[in-house]
Amino acid sequence: MYLLGVNLADNRLVRRALRSFYGINFAVGRRICARFQIHETCRVHELTDSQIAALGAFLSSPATVAPPLRCRRAAVDEQRVPLTAPAPPTERSKLKDVLAELKLETEGRRVVRENIAHHREIGTYRGRRHAMQYPVRGQRTRTNAKTAKKLNRIDRRGFATW
Amino acid sequence: MPSPIDYRNVNENHFDAKPKPLDLLDFEPQNVFTAQIGEPLAYAERARKAFNAFGLPSSNKWSHKVFASPFSVVRDATVQLLTELNVRSEQVRSEPEPTGLILHGTSGCGKSTLLMQALGHCLENGWIVLYIPRSIDVINSSSPYHYEARTKLFNQPVISRALIQGLLEVNREALEKIKVDQDIVYGHQGQTFKAGGELSRLVVIGLEDDMDTVVILDAVMDQLGRQTEFPVLIAVDDYQCLYVESVYRDPQFFPIRAYHLSVPRMVLEFAIGQRQLSRGLVLGALGPLHTNHIAPVPLREAIGAELSWKDAAAGPYAERHKAHVHFSQGLKGFPVPAQVGVEAALGWYKTYVDGLVLHTRASDDFFLAKYTEASGNAREFNRALLDTMQ
Numbered sequence: 001m002y003l004l005g006v007n008l009a010d011n012r013l014v015r016r017a018l019r020s021f022y023g024i025n026f027a028v029g030r031r032i033c034a035r036f037q038i039h040e041t042c043r044v045h046e047l048t049d050s051q052i053a054a055l056g057a058f059l060s061s062p063a064t065v066a067p068p069l070r071c072r073r074a075a076v077d078e079q080r081v082p083l084t085a086p087a088p089p090t091e092r093s094k095l096k097d098v099l100a101e102l103k104l105e106t107e108g109r110r111v112v113r114e115n116i117a118h119h120r121e122i123g124t125y126r127g128r129r130h131a132m133q134y135p136v137r138g139q140r141t142r143t144n145a146k147t148a149k150k151l152n153r154i155d156r157r158g159f160a161t162w
Numbered sequence: 163m164p165s166p167i168d169y170r171n172v173n174e175n176h177f178d179a180k181p182k183p184l185d186l187l188d189f190e191p192q193n194v195f196t197a198q199i200g201e202p203l204a205y206a207e208r209a210r211k212a213f214n215a216f217g218l219p220s221s222n223k224w225s226h227k228v229f230a231s232p233f234s235v236v237r238d239a240t241v242q243l244l245t246e247l248n249v250r251s252e253q254v255r256s257e258p259e260p261t262g263l264i265l266h267g268t269s270g271c272g273k274s275t276l277l278m279q280a281l282g283h284c285l286e287n288g289w290i291v292l293y294i295p296r297s298i299d300v301i302n303s304s305s306p307y308h309y310e311a312r313t314k315l316f317n318q319p320v321i322s323r324a325l326i327q328g329l330l331e332v333n334r335e336a337l338e339k340i341k342v343d344q345d346i347v348y349g350h351q352g353q354t355f356k357a358g359g360e361l362s363r364l365v366v367i368g369l370e371d372d373m374d375t376v377v378i379l380d381a382v383m384d385q386l387g388r389q390t391e392f393p394v395l396i397a398v399d400d401y402q403c404l405y406v407e408s409v410y411r412d413p414q415f416f417p418i419r420a421y422h423l424s425v426p427r428m429v430l431e432f433a434i435g436q437r438q439l440s441r442g443l444v445l446g447a448l449g450p451l452h453t454n455h456i457a458p459v460p461l462r463e464a465i466g467a468e469l470s471w472k473d474a475a476a477g478p479y480a481e482r483h484k485a486h487v488h489f490s491q492g493l494k495g496f497p498v499p500a501q502v503g504v505e506a507a508l509g510w511y512k513t514y515v516d517g518l519v520l521h522t523r524a525s526d527d528f529f530l531a532k533y534t535e536a537s538g539n540a541r542e543f544n545r546a547l548l549d550t551m552q
Contacts, residue, residue: 070414
């Protein structure tokens with residue numbers, strides 16, 4: 001199945017398939033599944049149309065999606081409400097929404113680039129190491145450091161570090 | 163070059179003996195109460211159909227796969243439990259009362275097998291049966307769920323549909339005889355099932371596409387609770403899973419407790435008498451194998467089960483959640499002995515010997531050695547017999 005241009009394998013678990021998007025890890029994937037009430041063992045081909053549409057809307061712009069539903073729990077002696085009763089109003093959570101601050105794909109990569117550029121501008125050790133294409137986190141340079149030489153630069157476009 | 167064997171003219175002394183046919187009696191009422199302790203009885207066809215429709219418990223209950231028909235032995239506890247069920251089948255209640263009877267005992271003492279025997283017995287006696295063999299599957303986030311603002315619970319449509327389907331497959335004849343005693347609204351557009359219709363038709367409606375299976379299961383179970391023509395058995399294995407925190411999360415990522423899910427909530431309400439069950443009972447069995455879902459203290463205290471050493475030491479300071487206390491009130495316990503009993507174990511062993519299942523030459527020493535190694539525990543005894551290569 002294709003979602004926002006990314007191919008999600010049909011047989012994969014949804015919370016695993018969501019990690020195909022830059023900026024989503026296991027913990028965030030679980031939260032996204034809970035937000036749209038997708039159970040943990042749901043495969044991509046089991047998603048309903050409304051869930052796919054909701055996921056697509058969220059992943060294209062996490063900040064503009066409505067806050068999560070507030071699901072009040074039934075008391076132990078809750079009285080039963082008949083099916084014909086009017087539907088209660090939908091309640092949204094007033095707590096801070098962790099997923100609204102999510103930065104995905106191009107936004108996520110831009111945040112990483114800006115952080116590296118900021119380190120260079122203010123003249124930190126980390127900025128200098130990025131500029132010299134050396135490892136940043138104290139690894140050895142006498143041997144190895146091949147990944148740093150390949151990826152570390154001011155305009156870093158590889159795997160995200162800091 | 164050795165010549166090929168002509169199997170029509172072989173010397174039978176060179177070959178192992180063929181297993182003789184067991185010819186077990188069925189687990190029927192007339193056989194159970196006249197059987198000797200230790201006598202193996204085969205599960206009748208109706209029971210096997212129920213296990214196919216609803217499923218089997220977590221631990222491997224079909225360990226006797228070498229035999230043509232699955233069997234279990236009659237124990238003292240079997241006779242006691244089935245006698246209790248016969249007594250309860252005659253009791254008719256006009257007001258909602260607690261009906262829960264929970265089997266408890268050490269791990270591997272035979273609770274799930276007793277539950278299966280009870281299920282077979284009830285089916286042969288004309289009860290209507292609903293069986294949840296693995297409550298862990300109801301709470302481990304393995305099926306779809308969604309919040310229902312009207313009931314403030316999380317509905318589980320796929321599990322409800324599976325239960326409706328099992329109910330119809332196993333109890334169709336009885337459901338056809340029950341007439342609905344009031345109009346039932348089952349659809350969100352006001353679709354109504356008129357009073358006087360057969361309950362089986364309502365169940366069939368529940369299996370159609372785009373039906374709210376949770377509402378229909380609720381309505382069917384309410385009707386079964388009101389009627390007094392057939393006793394109803396709601397059998398639940400891993401009963402403690404209906405109380406604990408489930409693996410499901412709500413949209414705010416808060417965990418959902420099991421009694422806020424539609425299916426566990428329904429069972430708990432029947433068990434404590436919050437919903438009427440005029441004739442029948444809720445029969446549960448604790449499942450100690452799931453160590454991350456432990457039976458809470460109020461449930462153990464209500465049924466007389468053993469507390470862990472920490473809870474026993476904590477005494478009045480052990481955690482007792484209000485909801486656990488509420489859903490444990492009125493429950494009765496049925497202690498299952500830790501040991502199978504020598505006569506029952508002997509019957510079991512003899513069936514294995516007759517079926518040529520054992521790798522070892524049969525002898526009294528071997529039987530007593532394995533029984534002692536297992537301390538009479540049913541699961542360990544079975545494992546000791548089948549896994550030894552002495």
